[in-house]
Amino acid sequence: MDEKDHSHVTSFGYELIRDHVLTSILGKHEKDILYWAGKELARKFPLYSMDEASSFFSEAGWGSLVLDKTTKDSAFYSLQTVNLPSSGASRSHRLEAGFLAEQQQKVGGFLTECYDEQVKKNGVVHFQIKWDLKSIK
Structure with missing residues (x-):
């Protein structure tokens, strides 16, 4: 089996x-x-800086992650999903959001949450990572 066939199967x-x-398994708690x-994946695969997040997303097959802008207490990312099948049109991206939140919390040292919103037209998912500058983790 050549590499192209293998990546299709994966x-x-x-x-x-x-x-x-x-x-199906997770139901309403998905x-x-x-x-x-x-968040657990982020603990098992820690990044040294948020600059490494794009490479991790690409290697994980999650898509192309781009930092759009940062403010003093937030970072905004866009994720271009890779060949998202029609069955994935309603896919939750909370796995990716949790990963980003935990990585930012580890790197920045502040309590952090991440919110996602999918723009269905072009397959782009927007994430806002927000940290509490008054808290120290």
Whole structure:
């Protein structure tokens, strides 16, 4: 099997798990559980800086992550999903949001949350990472 065939199988397998199995198993708690799972993934795969997040997202097959802007207590990212199948049109991106929140919290040292909003037209998901400058983790 050549590399191209292998990546197609991996993409299909990922779609099966992410868009069908997890949704079925997690039910109404899917978004909350995926968020905390993303935070756990961040603890197992720590980044040294948020600059590494784009590379991690690409290697994980989550898509192309771009930092749009930062403020004193927030960062705004856009994620261009990679070949999101029609079955993934309603996919929750709370896994990715939890991952970003935990990485920022570790790097910045402040309590952090991440919010996501999918723009369905072009497959872009926007994330706002917000940290509390009055808190120290």
